[in-house]
Amino acid sequence: MKVLDLIFNSLLDFVFIYECEICHQHLEDRKMIICFDCLQKIEKVESIDIEKSFKVKFGENGFVKKAFSCFHFKDEGIIQTLIHELKYQNKRSIGILLGEIVGNSIKDDEDFLRADALIPVPLHKIRLRERGYNQSELIAEGISKVIGVKVNNHILFRSRNTQTQTKLNFEERKENVKDAFFVREKDKKFVQGRKFIIVDDVITTGSTVNECAKALIQSGASEVLALSVAIAG
Numbered sequence: 049m050k051v052l053d054l055i056f057n058s059l060l061d062f063v064f065i066y067e068c069e070i071c072h073q074h075l076e077d078r079k080m081i082i083c084f085d086c087l088q089k090i091e092k093v094e095s096i097d098i099e100k101s102f103k104v105k106f107g108e109n110g111f112v113k114k115a116f117s118c119f120h121f122k123d124e125g126i127i128q129t130l131i132h133e134l135k136y137q138n139k140r141s142i143g144i145l146l147g148e149i150v151g152n153s154i155k156d157d158e159d160f161l162r163a164d165a166l167i168p169v170p171l172h173k174i175r176l177r178e179r180g181y182n183q184s185e186l187i188a189e190g191i192s193k194v195i196g197v198k199v200n201n202h203i204l205f206r207s208r209n210t211q212t213q214t215k216l217n218f219e220e221r222k223e224n225v226k227d228a229f230f231v232r233e234k235d236k237k238f239v240q241g242r243k244f245i246i247v248d249d250v251i252t253t254g255s256t257v258n259e260c261a262k263a264l265i266q267s268g269a270s271e272v273l274a275l276s277v278a279i280a281g
């Protein structure tokens with residue numbers, strides 16, 4: 049078997065030239081997607097107290113206990129390019145890689161490690177059919193590889209195909225996703241007393257993640273945390 053793998057991999061390397069998604073230089077390791085130089089250039093989030101900002105923004109309607117984002121989302125930045133390719137160019141492996149980076153950043157944080165499941169922000173079934181995959185689920189799979197918490201994509205659902213949030217302000221976003229997520233009656237028993245981590249690609253106002261958390265808490269979850277690749281604004 050090993051010999052076959054080796055031949056197959058050498059064949060792949062021979063047929064395809066793997067290059068960095070950003071600077072297009074040749075990649076030695078095809079699993080990397082972007083080169084080490086580009087990876088080093090991405091500015092990481094040093095210390096934003098996202099937890100506090102959720103409380104400030106949502107007050108008593110804040111349902112996320114703790115949140116962490118790995119990078120700043122900047123227009124025309126490396127992270128924007130990668131997330132765009134992940135969402136619209138079918139570059140699924142980018143999701144796994146970004147997830148692994150997020151996972152490595154929180155792998156010593158007991159709060160996250162003790163969660164019962166990672167729950168990707170669900171896409172509406174129409175959007176899911178169009179895209180063929182949920183980018184947040186791929187990110188969650190990457191995180192799961194590092195911290196060992198399992199991904200659960202059949203507990204939280206989206207009831208409305210909400211309009212794209214890009215051009216909306218805070219109040220409009222809050223309204224746009226209000227009550228857009230739900231847990232089915234038959235799954236509430238499973239949710240009861242459990243601790244979950246919502247996974248999103250980019251957190252902007254936090255409205256989406258907060259609505260996901262609300263649906264879980266109101267269905268009996270004991271705690272909801274959140275992880276995202278990037279934070280915008």
Ligand SMILES: [Zn+2]
Nearest residue numbers: 068071083086
């Ligand atoms: Zn590069």
